[in-house]
Amino acid sequence: MxxxxxxxxxxxxxxxxxxxxxxxxxxxxxxxxxxxxxxxxxxxxxxxxxxxxxxxxxxxxxxxxxxxxxxxxxxxxxxxxxxxxxxxxxxxxxxxxxxxxxxxxxxxxxxxxxxxxxxxxxxxxxxxxxxxxxxxxxxxxxxxxxxxxxxxxxxxxxxxxxxxxxxxxxxxxxxxxxxxxxxxxxxxxxxxxxxxxxxxxxxxxxxxxxxxxxxxxxxxxQSSGLRQDAEAPRTAALAGDPLAARPAQGYAGDVPPQLAYDWWQDGAVLVDIRSDAEREWVGFVPGAVSLAWKQWPGMVPNPSFDKGLKEAVPPGKKALLLCRSGVRSIAAARRATELGIEAYNVLEGFEGDPDENAQRGKRGGWRMLGLPWRQR
Ligand SMILES: N[C@@H](CCC(=O)N[C@@H](CS)C(=O)NCC(=O)O)C(=O)O
Ligand SMILES: [Fe+2]
Known part of the structure; x- marks a missing residue:
């Protein structure tokens, strides 16, 4: 070839x-x-x-x-x-x-x-x-x-x-x-x-x-493109690809933040996979399980993430994976699914933007919707 x-x-x-x-x-x-x-x-x-x-x-x-x-x-x-x-x-x-x-x-x-x-x-x-x-x-x-x-x-x-x-x-x-x-x-x-x-x-x-x-x-x-201040270009790049934006395979599904919140109130486990530093900078979600997705590419699977997730999500409960913009949480939801957990990706993450180009200024994400969060 x-x-x-x-x-x-x-x-x-x-x-x-x-x-x-x-x-x-x-x-x-x-x-x-x-x-x-x-x-x-x-x-x-x-x-x-x-x-x-x-x-x-x-x-x-x-x-x-x-x-x-x-x-x-x-x-x-x-x-x-x-x-x-x-x-x-x-x-x-x-x-x-x-x-x-x-x-x-x-x-x-x-x-x-x-x-x-x-x-x-x-x-x-x-x-x-x-x-x-x-x-x-x-x-x-x-x-x-x-x-x-x-x-x-x-x-x-x-x-x-x-x-x-x-x-x-x-x-x-x-x-x-x-x-x-x-x-x-x-x-x-x-x-x-x-x-x-x-x-x-x-x-x-x-x-x-x-x-x-x-x-x-x-x-x-120097971070393989992962640490960028502006995450919008990535979301825009993903928006053109139905598989990337909504990969039906690999995990149970995508949920908008408001629905994730409702499910959380009904007993689902909300897992915040952002790094400790990100939570310090931007804010944290009281009551969410904090479990950093320390899976830099190539390190999958990470035993400590797997162990923490299994301990945090009791059998029969849904897991809701939340990251900053809704990209890493897809990979984490896939990993959770491999571990036998019913796992969902929380769309737009903690502070992502649902549709930067079409609705400029109308931001989504956990924080933007006014769902519970606090500065440390
Ligand atoms: N105009 C381009 C930069 C082009 C450039 O400097 N390219 C580098 C490669 S990263 C180079 O080595 N160019 C050699 C050349 O133009 O002769 C930009 O603004 O991004
Ligand atoms: Fe170059």
Whole structure:
């Protein structure tokens, strides 16, 4: 199976899906949060089970959907160890191999665009992230970039691959999809035939404007896209996908906050799965069971969460899972269901917005509806 190349026009980012034909296990490289619904739909249509999400580096121009993909599909997250993405379950070192079905992908440390940047090799394909672009390369003027390191990564690591190796870049700003190592070795305007000193001058003189979203994107990407101040884009991304917004499979159902409150009064168990820090900042729900969903992607299942949940929900009772915006609670409701509990996801969470685009300003969620909550 050839790599599947997907494009995010807003950031000109390429996302790749690789799959093992036999087992249908798949891996996704550099997924973009605005494209979450599209990517979930693509995986579903192709009958693929996502085993891994993978980053080439900490992006400065867009936010990854890795954390959300992991929550929705059960995939594990992997990222280069030098990228400061502490939430990634697997921290990749040079030469590490990731397996999906019978397939293997190899990580190559190719620093320069950022110090942690990696490229990935799969069969005759190289996914070069922003290390090597088509007739270009990643910039080196921020995020621990180094033109000298990039020169070595391109000329000594990537150009050492066979000429026929297909190059799949992390971006292209001119509508090109792929190249080859041979073509870049002879024709890449920034690096072909250049000495290290000449390359450093080229890179120093680029004078590119700062990426528009760098201040927001870098911190968000260091938590696999999960810790963002504004959660609205994720909700909007999910809204286009019926499966993501309302996954009938995997748990008993979705309930709006007011109905959850009524069920709670009737004896259902309300489980607040936000972190202790989130409750401290925003407020807590008196009487709810506090049980943080400390399941960073890849850590599923988490024995302490499972144990706490089983103790909190007596047999025959419904569990109502509440998080901040109604995304994590879907994953937690699925896990509760696996443990034999009748589990519901509380829509819009504690402070989510039901329909940001259509009803701007009309907010929902537990807190917004005036249901019981207190500041500590
Ligand atoms: N204009 C884009 C930024 C584009 C950009 O700086 N891209 C980075 C990759 S994250 C790069 O290395 N570009 C190399 C180049 O444009 O030559 C934005 O505002 O987001
Ligand atoms: Fe980049």
């Amino acid at each position: 050839q790599p599947i190349q997907l494009f995010d026009p807003a950031s000109s980012t390429y996302t790749y899906v690789l799959a093992d034909e036999g087992t249908r296990e798949a891996l996704i490289i550099d997924p973009v949060d605005e494209q979450l619904a599209r990517d979930l739909a693509a995986l579903r249509e192709l009958g693929l089970k996502l085993a891994w999400t993978l980053e080439t580096h900490t992006h400065a121009d867009h936010i990854t959907s890795a954390g959300l993909l992991a929550e929705h599909t059960g995939a594990r997250t992997a990222a280069p160890e030098g990228c400061g993405i502490g939430t990634a379950a697997v921290q990749l070192k040079d030469g590490d191999v990731l397996r999906f079905g019978a397939e293997e992908l190899k990580a190559l440390h190719t620093p320069g665009h950022t110090a942690g940047s990696m490229s990935y090799l799969w069969r005759g394909h190289a996914f070069t992230g922003d290390t090597l672009l088509i007739n270009g390369c990643g910039r080196t003027d921020f995020q621990s970039g180094s033109a000298a390191a990039l020169y070595r990564s391109i000329t000594e690591v990537l150009f050492a691959l066979p000429d026929a190796t297909i190059v799949w870049p992390g971006h292209d700003y001119n509508g090109r999809s792929h190249s080859t190592i041979g073509a870049e070795k002879t024709g890449n305007a920034r690096v072909a035939g250049k000495t290290l000193a000449e390359f450093v001058i080229v890179m120093t003189e680029l004078n590119l404007p700062k990426p528009r979203r760098i201040d927001e994107a870098v911190p968000a990407n």
